[in-house]
Amino acid sequence: MPYPCRLPGKVMHSFQPRRAALARQAVRWLVAAGLLLAVARGPSVLYAQSEGSTYTVVSGDTLGEIAARFEVPLDALVSVNGIADPNQIRVGQQLIIPNADGSLPLAAIPTGTVTANAGDSLAMVANRYGLDPAFVGELNGVSSGARLFPGQPIRLPEEAVPPASLRFGAVVDVELPETLIQGRTGRVYVTAERPVVLSGSWNDRPLTFTSIDAEGLRYFAFLPTHALQEPNVYGLTLGYTTAAGVEVSRSWPVTVEAGSYDFQEIVIPEDRASVLEPDVVQAELAKVIEVWSQASPSLYWQDPFVRPIGAEYATTSPFGTRRSYSVGGISDYHAGQDFGAPVGTPVTAPAPGVVALAEPLIVRGNAVLIDHGRGVFSGYWHMSELQVEPGQWVNAGDLIGLVGNTGLSTGAHLHWELRINGIAVDPTQFLDEGAFGAP
Ligand SMILES: [Zn+2]
CATH class of the missing domain: 2.60.40.10 (Immunoglobulins)
Incomplete structure (x- = not known):
């Protein structure tokens, strides 16, 4: 049922009963959240939403005439516009025209934006903020069941959108x-x-x-x-x-x-290619994942990391380098930081922790994983010798092994890796920062 109300130069959108129902739902939410006054600023007019428009006051207008022309309640017109004195309107003033039932037009609702997570539907986003999915659908012009792409901006009533720093409850x-x-x-x-x-x-x-x-x-x-x-x-x-x-x-x-990462092609010698057999790679990966998926109850480390190898040994392949391998058509990224050093060069713990793994592995060679607590693990691969045992406490600077060329390695080097909640991250960041941030 259209609501044909035309004024020179202004076209009113049609009134739709469904929008009014949604609007009432929104009011209930606003009232429940104690936010109605923040929107209303005026006396007790019911707020709801539906599509609306604005009107610009011309010479000779009165609020009463405008209300009559648009067939809207005068008190709603006064309230939605926060007018203190109904006898004081000025030419050129923009007025929000409420709905026929006195509710706030959808277009006049102040909104903010949140973003969708991977796998979200519009209904999931609405529920996360305690809002009616149909109302949020109307606000965004999409159906409430619609799938969203990660990062898709979703409009919500301004009051529902958390600022970057926000109190919620405790x-x-x-x-x-x-x-x-x-x-x-x-x-x-x-x-x-x-x-x-x-x-x-x-x-x-x-x-x-x-x-x-x-x-x-x-x-x-x-x-x-x-x-x-x-x-x-x-x-x-x-x-x-x-x-x-x-x-x-x-x-x-x-x-x-995006990070600024280089690309590198790795040539694997024929005699080492067998270690890239999928079963071997997978079984070993499952083993190390099981170790670094734990989160010890305490954080054992606070100060910035101490370099695990002498400063004279330069980086030969930094963390994050995009890689392709000459065998098996594998493409990947470099999950650690490589330092070139002769066989036998000491490798030391960068920070306190408990040795969680110290054993020979097929791909990673002689390997050590140190648990620094709360899901933070550092790894050391391809060593010639292990100098620690599982369960042993180490402090920063303690010897844990010697540089080697064991496992899937194309020359003597130390591969240093950092896992946080299982994700490989740049370990060199923590040479400058402690656990809680820059000192
Ligand atoms: Zn490496």
Whole structure:
């Protein structure tokens, strides 16, 4: 049923009953959230939404005449426009025209933007913010069941959109980066007014939160970013359970930017090609993944890393280099930092931790993994000799092995790798930064 109301130079959109129903739903939410007054600024007029338009006051207009012309309640016209004195309108003033039932037009709702995570539907985004999916669908001009692409901007009522730093319930502050670079590690810091058990996810992987003060009111988590992660906007989600047992969560957009990584072709000698058999590679990978997927209860390290090999040994292949192999048509990226050094050169622990693995492997050669706590592991491959045993505590500078050329290696070197929540990240970042950030 059209609502044909025309004025010179202005075309009103048709009134649709469905929009009014959605609008009432939105009002209930706004009221429930205690936000109605923030929108209304005026006396008790019911707010709802539906498509609306604006009208520019011309000479001789009165509010009463405008209300009559548009067939809308005068008090709604006064209220939606925050007019203090109905006798004081001026020529050129832009007025929002409410719906016939006095509700706020959809187009007049102040909105902000959130971004969709991988796998989100519009309904999932709406539910995450406690909003009616049909209403959010209307606001965005898409159906509530629509699949979204990661990073797709979604309009929500302004009040529902969390700013970068936001209090929600017991959480009184959240600090997080707006952008992360492929292969680098960011951090999110959370301050709470009472001890809380925080959860969260970044790139579909759970975050590991660590308390960083004695009172248990301040927490941080690493945000490891995969070296091959497609540059785009992704959602970072944080949540916790309230004192009343309700699970609450919020999402923030974080932009992943491309890193500057080189390309390298690796020529594998014929006699070593057999180690690239898929079964061998997979079985060994499963073994190391099992080790670095754990998260010890404490963070054993705080200060910046100490270089695990003498400064005179230069980098021969940096972390993140895109690689193709001469055998098997494999293309990949370099998950660690290589230092060229003669066989027998000492390799030392960069930071305190517990040796989680020390044994010969087929691809990685004589290998050591050190558990630095809370899902942070450093790895050392291709060594000629192992100098530690599993379960042993090491401090920064302690000898763990000697440089070698074992496993899938084309010359004596140390391969140094850092895994955070299982993601390989640039270990050299932590030569300049401690666990909690730059000193
Ligand atoms: Zn390497």
